[in-house]
Amino acid sequence: MKKAAIIVAGGSGIRMGGEVPKQFQLIGGKPVVLWSLTAFYNFDPEIHLILVLPQEHIDLWERLREEFKPAFSVTVVAGGAERYHSVQNGLTAITDEDIIAIHDGVRPFIDSVMINRCFDAAHKTGTAIPVIESVDSIRILIPDGSRPLKRRDVKRVQTPQVFRREVIQKAYSQLYKDCFTDEATVCEMAGFKTTLIEGNKLNLKITTPEDMMLADIIASRWNN
Ligand SMILES: Nc1ccn([C@@H]2O[C@H](COP(=O)(O)OP(=O)(O)OP(=O)(O)O)[C@@H](O)[C@H]2O)c(=O)n1
Numbered sequence: 001m002k003k004a005a006i007i008v009a010g011g012s013g014i015r016m017g018g019e020v021p022k023q024f025q026l027i028g029g030k031p032v033v034l035w036s037l038t039a040f041y042n043f044d045p046e047i048h049l050i051l052v053l054p055q056e057h058i059d060l061w062e063r064l065r066e067e068f069k070p071a072f073s074v075t076v077v078a079g080g081a082e083r084y085h086s087v088q089n090g091l092t093a094i095t096d097e098d099i100i101a102i103h104d105g106v107r108p109f110i111d112s113v114m115i116n117r118c119f120d121a122a123h124k125t126g127t128a129i130p131v132i133e134s135v136d137s138i139r140i141l142i143p144d145g146s147r148p149l150k151r152r153d154v155k156r157v158q159t160p161q162v163f164r165r166e167v168i169q170k171a172y173s174q175l176y177k178d179c180f181t182d183e184a185t186v187c188e189m190a191g192f193k194t195t196l197i198e199g200n201k202l203n204l205k206i207t208t209p210e211d212m213m214l215a216d217i218i219a220s221r222w223n224n
């Protein structure tokens with residue numbers, strides 16, 4: 001089974017702010033996106049790593065690569081207007097791989113156990129979507145206020161989301177819709193069923209400066 005991982009890091013990090021987009025900021029002395037790439041390389045040194053970057057920051061990545069000298073090489077692809085388009089661009093770099101993971105470049109804390117769980121489920125069922133429970137009570141807004149939702153009926157969705165090649169390629173041949181915030185949604189809109197699997201609470205998506213504070217703490221205790 002040949003594997004590929006598309007690491008989407010083509011965003012501009014508006015909610016985080018800073019001199020460079022969050023995927024290039026340092027945690028534990030290393031750029032966030034390098035943590036994500038390294039996790040997939042550690043899982044399988046043979047995996048085809050595809051890195052989607054903002055066109056205007058490809059040269060920054062080249063400088064970081066020279067500075068940090070990762071043990072692996074990556075195929076670099078320019079991103080698109082929305083995350084969906086960045087994934088679509090990443091898919092153009094797929095060659096003969098059978099199973100493809102799509103992962104947010106700003107989720108640095110994934111380990112080989114979790115990545116393996118995702119590839120294994122996708123190999124068996126065609127799709128694998130990691131989710132975690134909500135520990136908070138949940139409310140939905142309605143026209144005259146809000147009402148509670150049954151907490152056990154909702155899940156928080158993470159990446160890597162992993163697919164057989166034919167599933168993800170067919171799903172991404174659709175036209176873009178606003179509701180396409182993750183691959184699971186795109187695949188379901190194309191008629192595929194998705195398999196939910198157990199995610200990991202430490203698999204934080206770095207979105208705001210508060211997340212960066214948490215990421216610094218996790219990084220100081222992370223073993224890699
Ligand atoms: N056009 C885009 C938008 C997002 N992403 C990537 O998708 C992941 C999740 O997106 P998000 O956290 O929303 O990142 P940004 O779009 O950069 O953040 P913001 O919305 O605050 O600008 C990130 O790794 C981001 O780089 C991407 O590859 N291409």
Ligand SMILES: C[C@](O)(CO)[C@H](O)COP(=O)(O)O
Pocket residue numbers: 083104157158159181182183205
């Ligand atoms: C793909 C994702 O990380 C799953 O939780 C999330 O949907 C990305 O959302 P964003 O608005 O692009 O950060």
